[in-house]
Amino acid sequence: PEPMIPDGSEIEGEGVDVIGAEAWHEAGFTGAGLKVGIIDGGFEGYEGLLGQELPDSVAFQHFGPDPDPDMPASHKIHGAACAEIVHELAPDAELYLAQFRGTFGWIDAIDWLIDQDVDIISHSISWIAGPVDGTGLHTEVADRVVSDHGVLWVTSAGNYATAHYRGAFTDEDGDGFHEFAPDENLMAVYNHGTVLVYLQWDDVWGGATQDYNLYLYDEAGNLIGGRGVDIQSGEPGQVPLEWLQAETGGDIVYIGIQAHSVDRPGVVDILAPNSTVAYPDGQISIRSPADGFHALAVGAALWDDDSLAWYSSQGPTDDGRLKPEISAPTHVSNGSYATLDDDFGGTSAACPHVAGTAALVWQANPDYTPQDVVEFLMAESV
Numbered sequence: 001p002e003p004m005i006p007d008g009s010e011i012e013g014e015g016v017d018v019i020g021a022e023a024w025h026e027a028g029f030t031g032a033g034l035k036v037g038i039i040d041g042g043f044e045g046y047e048g049l050l051g052q053e054l055p056d057s058v059a060f061q062h063f064g065p066d067p068d069p070d071m072p073a074s075h076k077i078h079g080a081a082c083a084e085i086v087h088e089l090a091p092d093a094e095l096y097l098a099q100f101r102g103t104f105g106w107i108d109a110i111d112w113l114i115d116q117d118v119d120i121i122s123h124s125i126s127w128i129a130g131p132v133d134g135t136g137l138h139t140e141v142a143d144r145v146v147s148d149h150g151v152l153w154v155t156s157a158g159n160y161a162t163a164h165y166r167g168a169f170t171d172e173d174g175d176g177f178h179e180f181a182p183d184e185n186l187m188a189v190y191n192h193g194t195v196l197v198y199l200q201w202d203d204v205w206g207g208a209t210q211d212y213n214l215y216l217y218d219e220a221g222n223l224i225g226g227r228g229v230d231i232q233s234g235e236p237g238q239v240p241l242e243w244l245q246a247e248t249g250g251d252i253v254y255i256g257i258q259a260h261s262v263d264r265p266g267v268v269d270i271l272a273p274n275s276t277v278a279y280p281d282g283q284i285s286i287r288s289p290a291d292g293f294h295a296l297a298v299g300a301a302l303w304d305d306d307s308l309a310w311y312s313s314q315g316p317t318d319d320g321r322l323k324p325e326i327s328a329p330t331h332v333s334n335g336s337y338a339t340l341d342d343d344f345g346g347t348s349a350a351c352p353h354v355a356g357t358a359a360l361v362w363q364a365n366p367d368y369t370p371q372d373v374v375e376f377l378m379a380e381s382v
Contacts, residue, residue, distance in 0.1 A: 010052055013088055013332035013344070014303045015353045021089050024360045031090025031359035033366075036120045037113035038086060038352070039098045039106070040079025042071060045336060046097060053084045053335040058095040061112055064105020073340060081336040081344045082124050082352040089356025107141065114149050119362060121151055122355035123295075124348035126158040126287035126313075128198055128271060129241050131205050133318040139289040146294035152362075152370040153295045154355040156347035157324040158313035161282035165270040169201075169212075169259060178257040178268060180279055186217065186254040191275040195253050196245045199228060200269045203240035208232035211261040212268065214242035217254040224253065229260070285313040286323050296374050297324035300350040303332055312347055325374070326381055328353035 016022065024030075043060065050056060067076075083095055096116050098109035113121060123142070130136035134143070145151050165187065170179045180187040189195060199214040214228030225246030232238045246253065255277075257268055270277060271285070290297035290313070300309040309330055315323030327350060334344035358373050365372070 011333050011335045011338060013085060013334055015085065015329035015332050016088050018303050018329045019089065019353060019357055021357065021360065029360045029364045031093030031356070031363055034090065034093045034120065034359040034362055035096060035116065035118040036086050036090065036093045036122060036355055036359055037096040037098055037116070037118040038079055038083045038122045039100065039109050039113070040082060040124065041099065041101060042067065042076040043079040043097050043099050044076040046080040046083065049080060049084065049335060054087050055095060058083070058097055059116065060097040060099070062099040063108040063112065064101040067101055077336040077339070078124070078348065081334050082122055082348065084335055085349065085352035086122055086356040089353060090359035093359045110141065110145060114145065114151070118151060120355050120358055121145065121153050122352045123153060123155040124351045126156060126290065128273060128287055129200070129243070130288045131318065132284055132286060132291045134291055134293050136205065136288050139292045142289035143292045143294045146370055150370060152358055152373055154351055154358065155290050155295045155297055156351040157290045157297045157299045158285065158287045159311045159346045160271055160273065160285040160287065160313045161311050162276045162280040163272045164281055164285035165277045165279050166281045166284060167268060169266045169268050171259065176258050186256050187270070188278040189253050189255055189272050189275050190251060191248050191253065191272070192251060193248060194245060195248050195275055196273055197243065197255060198271045199242040199257060201240045202267045203232070205239050206237060207234055208238045208240040209234040210240065210264070210266055212242065213258040213260045214244055215256040215258065216244050216246055217256065219250055219252055282314040284315065284318060286315055287313065290323060291317045296326065296354065298347055298351045298354045299324040299327035300330035300347045301327040303329035326354060326378055
C-alpha cells in the first residue's frame with residue numbers, strides 16, 4: 001500500500017490484523033504488566049510519537065558515544081519504528097528504549113534493561129562478524145540474558161540471504177585464488193554507493209591458523225578499498241576475518257579471495273551487507289545473536305501473502321541447529337517510516353511483531369518461562 005504521512009491520526013501496521021492481535025485485545029490481553037525493552041541505534045523522533053504511535057510516556061536512555069551524525073535517515077528512526085510495532089501489538093506494555101553506539105554501549109544498554117526488570121527484549125540488530133555456531137561475544141551475552149535473568153530475547157535473523165556466499169575453497173588452476181565458478185576467480189557484487197565486504201572462513205576464533213586474503217576490484221580491474229591482508233598465524237586474538245569498504249564508483253565491484261598460507265581445505269564465507277552477490281547462498285546467512293541457543297530468531301514474511309521475503313536470512317547454524325525459528329510480517333505501514341514516504345521492512349520489522357505478540361501470550365499465561373512463550377508461539381504459527 002502507498003505509505004501515508006502522519007497527520008495526527010495513528011497509522012496501524014498491517015501486522016496487527018495478520019497476527020490476529022485484535023482478538024487478544026478484545027479478550028483483555030494487551031500486554032498490561034509486561035515490560036518490553038527495545039535496543040537500537042536510533043530513536044530519533046520518538047518524542048513526537050508519544051500519545052499517538054507510542055504510549056503517553058516511555059523510558060529512554062542512550063549509551064556509548066554520541067550517535068553518528070552521518071547515520072542514514074532510515075537508521076536514525078529505526079528504533080522508534082520498532083517501538084511503534086511493539087506498541088501496536090501490546091498497547092498496554094511498558095516500553096524501555098535503549099539507544100547505543102558501539103559494543104560497550106550495547107552491553108551497557110542491556111545492563112540498564114536488566115536493571116529495569118524488563119520481561120522481553122526486542123533486538124532488530126545483527127552483528128556481522130563472528131562464528132555462527134552459538135559462540136562469540138554478542139551471541140553469548142544474549143544467551144546469558146535469557147538463562148541468567150529470565151528475559152525473552154527476540155532478535156532479527158538478518159537480511160543477508162542474497163548478500164551471502166559460501167563455498168569450499170577451490171583452486172583448479174593453482175594460482176592461489178578461489179574459483180567461484182569454473183575459470184572465474186572473481187565474483188561480482190552489485191551495489192550503489194559504498195560497498196562493505198566481509199570474508200570469514202572455518203577456523204578458530206581467537207587463534208586462527210589459516211590465512212586468506214580479500215581483494216576488491218572495480219570494473220576496470222583496479223584494486224579499491226585497500227587490501228584485506230591481516231596475518232592469521234595462530235597467535236592469540238587472531239580471527240578468521242578480513243573486511244574491506246570502498247566507494248563503488250559504479251554499480252558493480254568484484255571480489256577475489258587468495259589463500260595466502262593454508263595447510264588444509266577450507267570453507268569461505270562472503271557477506272556483503274546492503275549488496276547482492278552474483279552467487280548468493282541463503283543458507284547459514286544468519287548473523288549474531290540470531291545463532292544463539294536461547295535467542296528467538298525471527299525471519300521476515302511479506303504481510304500480504306505470507307511468503308518468505310527474498311532477503312530474509314536463513315539457517316541452519318554452523319553446528320546444525322534450526323534457525324530462524326519463526327517468521328513475522330514485514331513491509332508494513334509505519335508512522336516513523338511514513339515520514340520518509342516508505343514502509344518498514346526487513347527482519348527488523350518482523351522482530352518487534354514477535355516481541356509484541358509475546359507480551360500478549362505472557363500476560364495470558366503469567367507462569368510461563370521464556371521457553372514456554374517460545375514454544376507457544378511456534379506451536380500456534382502456521
